[in-house]
Amino acid sequence: MTTRDHLLSTRAEALSDGSDTDPRYDEAGFLIDDVDGEQLDRQERAALRRVEGLSTELEDVTEVEYRQLRLERVVLAGVWTDGTAEEAENSLRELSALAETAGSTVLAGVLQRRSRPDPGTWMGSGKAQELRDIVIDEGADTVIADTELAPSQRRALEDVVKVKVIDRTALILDIFAQHAKSKEGKAQVELAQLSYLLPRLRGWGESMSRQAGGQAAGGQGMGSRGPGETKIELDRRRINSRMAKLRKEIAQMKTSRDTKRHSRKAHHVPSVAIAGYTNAGKSSLLNRLTGAGVLVENQLFATLDPTVRRSETTDGRLFTLTDTVGFVANLPHQLIEAFRSTLEEVGDADLVLHVVDGSHPDPESQISAVRAVMAEVGGDAVKEVIVVNKADLALPDVVDRLLRAEKHSIAVSARTGEGFEQLQELIARELPRPDIQVEVVLPYDRGDLLSRLHDEGEILSTEHQDEGTLVHAKVTPTLQADLASYAVS
Structure with missing residues (x-):
């Protein structure tokens, strides 16, 4: 099937400007050389074009039959109001990955170019009807919009396409609900879902009434009866x-x-938070650095519960590594609020390893999206190192571009181990060091304190004497207090 056959559009009518020159049309029948000042070209405003390569249907017939029994069949829809066509398509491809992670079969994707979303049906009534035709042709049962729809827009679009319509926010919430494992994670997801649901409750007039109003319930009779509290009000209260x-x-x-x-913090153990876009390889990085054995999946939001592991710098100092939940462009506000306590791990860290997928078509947009969320939890004030992951899959010029653009950055591959020695050295350099100099004589039976000096401090010199080991070191305030009785006067 040709690209032209996939292009769903209505021809823009040529507006006469009184010129003697006949309007010119391209091969597809669109008017060319016609731009309304700073507005969109008419042909772009009118077009609803298919985005190729989104289908996740399997070719094996037996697998297809199995998938169709259990997976929703979806068509993706996006309204492109600003930015480039490539950015709009990348956003739709990310939506496709989200839909597949949620357990859907993606059949098709369409993009419409508009100066602004339609306040009624989001896409405009004519394009919504064309979307309905695609849904029928593909045999889909769900439409997923690449934005957060207003409740009225979702209802109006459902009325036209005649199948279930959900938006990007609902899809992400559904993925979080599937992946939450801990008690805290489940509670956070449920809170986010209820925050999203509350303004979207629907009622159907008087049929929703459940109890009498006024004094009718007390047997006061005529003149005091009212519709009372409706079911939707009861649901809202619950x-x-x-x-x-x-x-x-x-x-x-x-x-x-x-x-x-x-x-x-009381023991002055430095902390490193691993943050980044979803599926950038944060858990793989944690496993490579610590051998933590954290779940690694090639899907979005595989990690929801933060994992804290202990590690050592190349010079033997202890620090903690925290794997955090992944971010995504336009992360629902409800999730940021619900997961605020988890995301605060980033804001309280001494160093943030901001992991970026070097093989992604637009890694710079991922960096911007992550920094926007980090700013909301105070992570923008923490020292940040950009870790360009998947360097073995990324184009060399893309990696070079990122390393040049970001002052503190390094390229690694969690799969092959490339660059990890340099990353460990970088962590050792960037983490805060103990800065209080002490000189103590530790009895030979206090090996525990000597061990703590190796773990928590920085030993400058040692000398074995008759009464014990003379140690000159840099320590933390807590360790200084514990060593006070052994200090050399």
């Missing part, structure tokens, strides 16, 4: 109550997390 309970539970879990974090 949701608000459940959200309040979840917030209380998450606050209690946050207290436990804060206690552990403060304990590490």
